[in-house]
Amino acid sequence: MSAPHPRRAAVTGIGVVAPNGTNTEAFWKATMEGVAVLDRITRDGCEHLPLRVAGQIRDFDPPAAIEERYLVQTDRFTHFAMAAADLALDDAGLGRSDTDAAPFSVGVVTAAGSGGGEFGQRELQQLWGKGSRFVGPYQSIAWFYAASTGQISIRRGLKGPCGVVASDEAGGLDALAHAARAVRRGTDVMVAGATEAPLAPYSMVCQLGYEELSTVDEPDRAYRPFTTAACGFVPAEGGAMLVVEAEGSARERGVPVRATLAGHAATFTGASRWRESREGLAQAIRGALDEAGCAPEEIDVVFADALGVPEADRAEALAIADALGPHGTRVPVTAPKTAVGRAYGAAPVLDVATAVLAMEHGLIPPTPNVFDICHDLDLVTVRARAAEVRTALVLSRGLMGSNAALVLRRGAAGAS
Amino acid sequence: MSDRITVEELAELMKKAAGVTVAPDELQRRSDSGFDTFGLDSLGLLGIVGELENRYGTPMPPDAEKSKSPRQFLELVNSALLAGA
Numbered sequence: 001m002s003a004p005h006p007r008r009a010a011v012t013g014i015g016v017v018a019p020n021g022t023n024t025e026a027f028w029k030a031t032m033e034g035v036a037v038l039d040r041i042t043r044d045g046c047e048h049l050p051l052r053v054a055g056q057i058r059d060f061d062p063p064a065a066i067e068e069r070y071l072v073q074t075d076r077f078t079h080f081a082m083a084a085a086d087l088a089l090d091d092a093g094l095g096r097s098d099t100d101a102a103p104f105s106v107g108v109v110t111a112a113g114s115g116g117g118e119f120g121q122r123e124l125q126q127l128w129g130k131g132s133r134f135v136g137p138y139q140s141i142a143w144f145y146a147a148s149t150g151q152i153s154i155r156r157g158l159k160g161p162c163g164v165v166a167s168d169e170a171g172g173l174d175a176l177a178h179a180a181r182a183v184r185r186g187t188d189v190m191v192a193g194a195t196e197a198p199l200a201p202y203s204m205v206c207q208l209g210y211e212e213l214s215t216v217d218e219p220d221r222a223y224r225p226f227t228t229a230a231c232g233f234v235p236a237e238g239g240a241m242l243v244v245e246a247e248g249s250a251r252e253r254g255v256p257v258r259a260t261l262a263g264h265a266a267t268f269t270g271a272s273r274w275r276e277s278r279e280g281l282a283q284a285i286r287g288a289l290d291e292a293g294c295a296p297e298e299i300d301v302v303f304a305d306a307l308g309v310p311e312a313d314r315a316e317a318l319a320i321a322d323a324l325g326p327h328g329t330r331v332p333v334t335a336p337k338t339a340v341g342r343a344y345g346a347a348p349v350l351d352v353a354t355a356v357l358a359m360e361h362g363l364i365p366p367t368p369n370v371f372d373i374c375h376d377l378d379l380v381t382v383r384a385r386a387a388e389v390r391t392a393l394v395l396s397r398g399l400m401g402s403n404a405a406l407v408l409r410r411g412a413a414g415a416s
Numbered sequence: 417m418s419d420r421i422t423v424e425e426l427a428e429l430m431k432k433a434a435g436v437t438v439a440p441d442e443l444q445r446r447s448d449s450g451f452d453t454f455g456l457d458s459l460g461l462l463g464i465v466g467e468l469e470n471r472y473g474t475p476m477p478p479d480a481e482k483s484k485s486p487r488q489f490l491e492l493v494n495s496a497l498l499a500g501a
Binding site for chain 1: 455
């Protein structure tokens with residue numbers, strides 16, 4: 001079903017709250033410079049756990065960003081989402097009066113991997129410590145995967161189509177694709193992305209069962225995908241929200257089209273079946289290229305999933321080769337997430353934010369802590385590489401078996 | 417703690433249970449205004465009812481959590497406390 005003039009979905013705003021920067025400028029500077037911020041976990045109640053290293057956000061002050069009545073009824077993952085949504089809307093030049101003038105034209109979609117674990121733990125401790133009468137009613141909504149979408153919508157008065165995607169790490173890309181579809185169907189603006197907060201005691205214990213998790217306690221050695229020293233991944237908190245807008249709407253408002261979401265596809269190959277993920281990821285890449293009308297040779301950079309598990313890394317390198325052909329060994333590949341860890345569903349959204357910024361700055365950021373590559377990939381290491389980036393491919397896989405690929409094209413604004 | 421819930425106590429509970437800051441004298445002056453105009457939603461009011469039940473060790477009337485205004489709420493919960501005393 002292709003209309004003669006399809007409404008293209010543009011990125012017009014970026015909001016990032018990440019371990020290496022709690023605003024988009026700080027995030028880009030640290031990402032471009034390859035500053036690794038992985039560190040020992042210092043959250044209360046976490047120090048004794050065998051998971052020692054993560055990407056923790058240390059300079060985010062919730063009361064400075066969010067009104068108290070929203071803070072008390074939400075988990076940390078929703079605090080990040082509300083703050084990132086504010087940054088993205090502000091970046092897109094959409095103030096409260098703009099969205100109030102057409103509230104049904106602005107929707108929200110987020111992805112979430114685990115919901116509000118810290119809030120949930122507190123209330124469950126009340127339940128077992130004092131009794132059911134001591135569990136607060138906001139527990140009913142705060143833990144929930146859809147909490148961030150709902151709270152962003154309520155707090156900003158956004159009444160357009162809303163949704164949540166719970167499809168594993170790759171859900172971050174699926175949420176952006178969902179937003180692009182909503183735009184193509186007629187909604188002018190979607191606030192879309194993902195944030196996670198997996199670094200509280202209960203949430204961390206839940207992760208200990210993942211065999212892919214790195215338990216190495218030296219921060220600069222804990223997450224080194226595509227090397228012979230690959231020993232798993234480390235988790236991160238935070239994420240990004242984007243403003244995804246109809247290209248025509250952006251033109252009318254006179255704001256730059258920074259990139260377009262040109263193609264997406266998703267597949268499923270089963271939990272921890274990394275060898276099989278080769279075929280699933282390759283198929284997702286082909287699907288995304290097909291939807292974007294993009295030849296493999298047009299891809300100027302690949303943002304890798306980079307799980308850091310040898311079998312999974314091999315499957316990803318082979319999937320890139322399968323789907324891109326000889327171009328797969330020549331195209332620059334990067335994994336800036338080795339600086340901050342994997343923020344589950346938010347990890348690929350941070351990569352999409354980075355891809356847009358890379359297009360605008362003509363710089364591919366490096367893959368910190370990764371040096372000797374044992375796969376046939378041109379991985380960008382040590383320092384950022386100058387390159388004209390017109391088209392970017394972002395890859396994501398989830399521990400539970402989801403695979404997704406997203407193709408972004410540079411907008412008119414990025415052509416300078 | 418008295419055997420009557422005052423606007424001061426209600427203001428304190430609104431802050432504690434729902435993060436809504438309102439001065440007691442404003443709550444008194446606007447006691448017929450809807451809770452929503454203070455920024456308190458239905459889950460917030462439910463949390464206040466739960467907190468009161470825990471504090472006073474007695475169930476509140478089922479309609480308390482459906483009260484529209486501070487005046488209506490205080491009348492309901494105070495009559496329950498009085499009856500329980």
